[in-house]
Amino acid sequence: MTENEILNIFKKSGALLTGHFLLTSGRHSDRYFQCAKVLQYPEYIEMLCKMIAENFKGAEIDTVIAPAIGGLVVGQEVAQQLNKKFIFAEREDKKLSLRRGFELGENEKVLVCEDVVTTGGSVFEVIDIVKSNNAKAVGVGFIVDRSNGKVNFGYPQFSTLKMEVVSYLPDDCPFCREDIELVKPGSRKIK
Numbered sequence: 556m557t558e559n560e561i562l563n564i565f566k567k568s569g570a571l572l573t574g575h576f577l578l579t580s581g582r583h584s585d586r587y588f589q590c591a592k593v594l595q596y597p598e599y600i601e602m603l604c605k606m607i608a609e610n611f612k613g614a615e616i617d618t619v620i621a622p623a624i625g626g627l628v629v630g631q632e633v634a635q636q637l638n639k640k641f642i643f644a645e646r647e648d649k650k651l652s653l654r655r656g657f658e659l660g661e662n663e664k665v666l667v668c669e670d671v672v673t674t675g676g677s678v679f680e681v682i683d684i685v686k687s688n689n690a691k692a693v694g695v696g697f698i699v700d701r702s703n704g705k706v707n708f709g710y711p712q713f714s715t716l717k718m719e720v721v722s723y724l725p726d727d728c729p730f731c732r733e734d735i736e737l738v739k740p741g742s743r744k745i746k
């Protein structure tokens with residue numbers, strides 16, 4: 556799929572909105588992105604995860620791992636397509652860990668999956684879990700790179716889409732100056 560085809564999937568599903576948005580940070584942006592919206596649709600999950608699975612097809616992988624909650628759907632589908640085991644890490648006292656009897660063995664080869672990477676915090680935490688179990692990370696696959704390629708996990712990494720996050724303080728916002736209606740995503744219009 557081309558970048559435009561992928562962008563279209565995000566727009567069609569409402570995952571990527573363009574306009575004038577108030578972000579949770581208080582900053583303004585002309586784009587609003589919610590990956591879960593695209594992952595509502597099994598056909599899109601399959602298409603996007605196929606790109607990740609194909610990218611790592613040549614790698615030796617025993618297990619796919621993802622941080623809950625965002626990475627669950629992606630990790631599950633990539634594992635399905637590669638026909639590998641899938642486990643997930645979840646937060647307990649704010650720290651990601653393996654629960655439910657999930658284990659990683661010594662030298663187990665692990666592909667880390669996630670939906671969206673902004674700073675990569677959850678993925679770095681999962682990589683630490685892999686390392687602390689003496690397993691081996693072989694790569695990181697995710698749907699959207701919101702760092703626009705700035706985050707480097709130190710392993711082969713692949714995203715289906717790279718997107719720059721451009722936002723402004725309200726006082727510097729060019730869209731406010733143009734008097735474009737400000738919208739808070741997920742709620743009623745506020746202005």
Ligand SMILES: [Zn+2]
Nearest residue numbers: 583728730731
């Ligand atoms: Zn604004």
